[in-house]
Amino acid sequence: MASLELSGVRKAFGTTPVLDDLSLTLEAREFIAFLGPSGSGKSTLLRIIAGLESADAGEIHLEGRRIDGLPPGERGVAMVFQHYALYPHMTVRENMAFGLRNARVPKDEIARRVGDAARVLEIEEHLDTKPGQLSGGQRQRVAIGRAIVKQPKLFLLDEPLSNLDAALRMRTRVELAQLRQKVDAAVIMVTHDQAEAMTLADRIVVINDRTIQQVGPPMEIYERPANVFVAQFVGSPAMTLLPAKMVEGRSQNAKLKLGDGAEVETAVPRSKLKDGELRLGLRPENVRVVAKSKATTKARVELVERLGERTLVYARLANGQAITAEDEGNSRVRIGDEVGIRIDGAAAHVFGADGASHHARTRP
Amino acid sequence: MTLGGRKAQLEGFAFVAPFLLLYLFLLIYPLLRGIELSFHRADPFADGRFVGLDNYARLAADPVFRQSMWNTFKVTLMIVPVLTMIALALALALNRATRGAAIFRGIFFSSSVLSVTIVTLIWRFVLAPDAGLLGELSTALGWEPLPFLSHPDLALPALAITTIWWSLGLPMMLFLAGLQQIPEDMYEAAALDRASRWTTFWRVTLPSLKRTLILVVMLQTAAQLQLFGQAQLLTAGGPSGASRTAVLFIYEVAFGRWEIGYATAAAEVLFLLIVAVTFAQYWATSRTRDGGDGR
Numbered sequence: 001m002a003s004l005e006l007s008g009v010r011k012a013f014g015t016t017p018v019l020d021d022l023s024l025t026l027e028a029r030e031f032i033a034f035l036g037p038s039g040s041g042k043s044t045l046l047r048i049i050a051g052l053e054s055a056d057a058g059e060i061h062l063e064g065r066r067i068d069g070l071p072p073g074e075r076g077v078a079m080v081f082q083h084y085a086l087y088p089h090m091t092v093r094e095n096m097a098f099g100l101r102n103a104r105v106p107k108d109e110i111a112r113r114v115g116d117a118a119r120v121l122e123i124e125e126h127l128d129t130k131p132g133q134l135s136g137g138q139r140q141r142v143a144i145g146r147a148i149v150k151q152p153k154l155f156l157l158d159e160p161l162s163n164l165d166a167a168l169r170m171r172t173r174v175e176l177a178q179l180r181q182k183v184d185a186a187v188i189m190v191t192h193d194q195a196e197a198m199t200l201a202d203r204i205v206v207i208n209d210r211t212i213q214q215v216g217p218p219m220e221i222y223e224r225p226a227n228v229f230v231a232q233f234v235g236s237p238a239m240t241l242l243p244a245k246m247v248e249g250r251s252q253n254a255k256l257k258l259g260d261g262a263e264v265e266t267a268v269p270r271s272k273l274k275d276g277e278l279r280l281g282l283r284p285e286n287v288r289v290v291a292k293s294k295a296t297t298k299a300r301v302e303l304v305e306r307l308g309e310r311t312l313v314y315a316r317l318a319n320g321q322a323i324t325a326e327d328e329g330n331s332r333v334r335i336g337d338e339v340g341i342r343i344d345g346a347a348a349h350v351f352g353a354d355g356a357s358h359h360a361r362t363r364p
Numbered sequence: 365m366t367l368g369g370r371k372a373q374l375e376g377f378a379f380v381a382p383f384l385l386l387y388l389f390l391l392i393y394p395l396l397r398g399i400e401l402s403f404h405r406a407d408p409f410a411d412g413r414f415v416g417l418d419n420y421a422r423l424a425a426d427p428v429f430r431q432s433m434w435n436t437f438k439v440t441l442m443i444v445p446v447l448t449m450i451a452l453a454l455a456l457a458l459n460r461a462t463r464g465a466a467i468f469r470g471i472f473f474s475s476s477v478l479s480v481t482i483v484t485l486i487w488r489f490v491l492a493p494d495a496g497l498l499g500e501l502s503t504a505l506g507w508e509p510l511p512f513l514s515h516p517d518l519a520l521p522a523l524a525i526t527t528i529w530w531s532l533g534l535p536m537m538l539f540l541a542g543l544q545q546i547p548e549d550m551y552e553a554a555a556l557d558r559a560s561r562w563t564t565f566w567r568v569t570l571p572s573l574k575r576t577l578i579l580v581v582m583l584q585t586a587a588q589l590q591l592f593g594q595a596q597l598l599t600a601g602g603p604s605g606a607s608r609t610a611v612l613f614i615y616e617v618a619f620g621r622w623e624i625g626y627a628t629a630a631a632e633v634l635f636l637l638i639v640a641v642t643f644a645q646y647w648a649t650s651r652t653r654d655g656g657d658g659r
Contacts, residue, residue, distance in 0.1 A: 052552050073558030085549035089571035098567070099557030146553075 009058035076092035078147035262297035267360030281349035295340025419629035432613035442524035453538030476533030480593035519607035542576035
């Protein structure tokens with residue numbers, strides 16, 4: 001049974017549209033990430049689901065019950081706010097119990113749920129302290145605890161990791177992943193961090209420009225991006241996009257000619273592509289630095305980023321186009337070098353003039 | 365201490381010296397001089413002779429002084445709670461970003477910029493039984509007009525009403541500033557926590573305004589214990605001393621009867637009282653802050 005169903009949701013602030021005819025269905029117990037840049041409307045969508053903003057049009061159903069129109073507290077959702085929004089004058093225990101008390105849950109039931117949540121989140125010894133005395137990570141747990149005790153049908157997490165330092169963020173990410181196994185509800189997380197979305201979510205909803213760009217499991221989003229925006233937004237460093245033209249021929253797969261004259265044999269069927277301006281999309285791992293004798297083309301190195309197990313090489317082709325390549329961890333490439341580059345055409349993506357994507361028939 | 369440390373210390377003193385000197389000469393010196401004066405029988409033209417605690421003994425036995433202190437207490441108790449509640453209610457009602465709210469904020473604050481002379485003049489027009497607004501209203505309704513300014517039981521309430529109207533602006537602004545400090549997402553969390561408007565007010569808004577509330581009550585208590593102008597201009601302390609406040613008593617003694625030493629003694633008593641009340645409030649509130657809501 002579907003958990004959350006959005007159909008035809010629209011929203012405008014004044015004359016500025018923020019969400020345009022948006023529809024989406026969540027499976028039961030699914031973990032969904034709303035991924036998009038700032039101002040893409042992802043947070044607004046989350047707030048509409050929570051009832052903190054009203055949609056101009058459309059319907060929202062949660063486990064079969066229509067919830068748009070209900071006040072936030074009646075919707076069966078719980079939210080973890082970006083800045084936690086804990087009540088500073090209440091203890092941790094009171095913070096977690098507040099919603100249950102308002103819902104007139106019996107006292108012993110409240111005590112049991114708060115105790116259980118505190119145990120799972122390892123904040124038992126802080127139950128009688130106030131949020132002001134806690135560290136950022138502990139506050140985060142309290143905020144999660146406050147959501148858990150409500151036993152909602154849907155968790156809404158608004159940038160849950162953005163206020164934590166790098167080490168704590170990694171740890172909390174793992175904990176969130178473990179936690180979601182323990183709760184019997186669907187989860188929506190808003191984030192602009194693709195690594196968070198990739199590691200935590202069952203499916204990612206890429207949102208930009210007021211609308212959903214693509215919905216799919218993380219690897220599908222990565223391997224088969226629906227359009228130029230998704231291709232460039234997901235993946236770090238971003239996918240290289242090179243203007244290219246189709247080379248006439250009788251082969252089944254399209255052969256593309258780059259701006260510097262190099263030709264790349266792709267695995268995209270020729271029949272799918274229209275003539276005209278095309279763009280070749282290349283992930284860094286599909287562009288290797290090689291000896292010039294084995295190279296597809298040559299490029300001059302502008303920046304070398306040593307990451308330990310691999311090296312990222314930012315370079316320019318002869319015609320000035322930027323390309324990102326990968327090399328061994330112990331690469332000897334230096335800035336200013338001219339290096340050979342081998343492009344793995346079979347893994348390349350091709351984008352038409354309209355931005356739509358074409359991929360190899362089988363996954364690489 | 366090293367040479368550099370001492371030099372740095374001197375530099376520090378040099379920076380605070382201008383303020384410190386002003387503070388010493390304009391505040392501390394007069395304060396001490398006042399205490400000294402209260403032990404003398406003095407008039408404006410001579411320091412007079414030392415009389416020890418005579419002035420204080422006289423005060424203790426003076427029914428007029430005792431009445432004025434009692435009046436001061438009563439009027440402060442009439443003003444501070446009501447003023448605080450009205451100011452808070454106004455702030456809650458006007459804490460929104462609409463043009464109308466901005467206009468009303470201005471209107472409610474405007475009374476504070478008037479001088480006490482204008483304020484008492486306005487309220488004389490309202491309160492006077494024969495030609496005042498309330499008097500006319502009562503007559504029109506067929507009631508006997510209440511003699512606000514000439515009845516011993518009504519003079520203090522008349523002072524209180526006038527003062528509340530005059531003093532609303534600042535507490536309202538302080539509450540508004542306090543309200544703006546409360547992050548919006550706390551209200552959103554409360555909405556998701558199914559808190560009713562009433563619960564939200566008691567459990568989210570009011571606790572967040574606690575510091576502001578304490579500040580307003582302490583400032584207003586200290587201010588109203590020194591109530592003077594309204595009493596002098598509206599009722600001249602009458603009838604038969606029913607609205608004479610402590611400061612009005614001090615003023616009359618000092619500049620009517622020229623008994624500077626005696627007046628100073630009264631001023632010292634009032635000063636100690638204000639300090640005591642302020643500290644008592646501070647102590648009471650800081651105690652509850654540590655333990656009271658910690659359970």
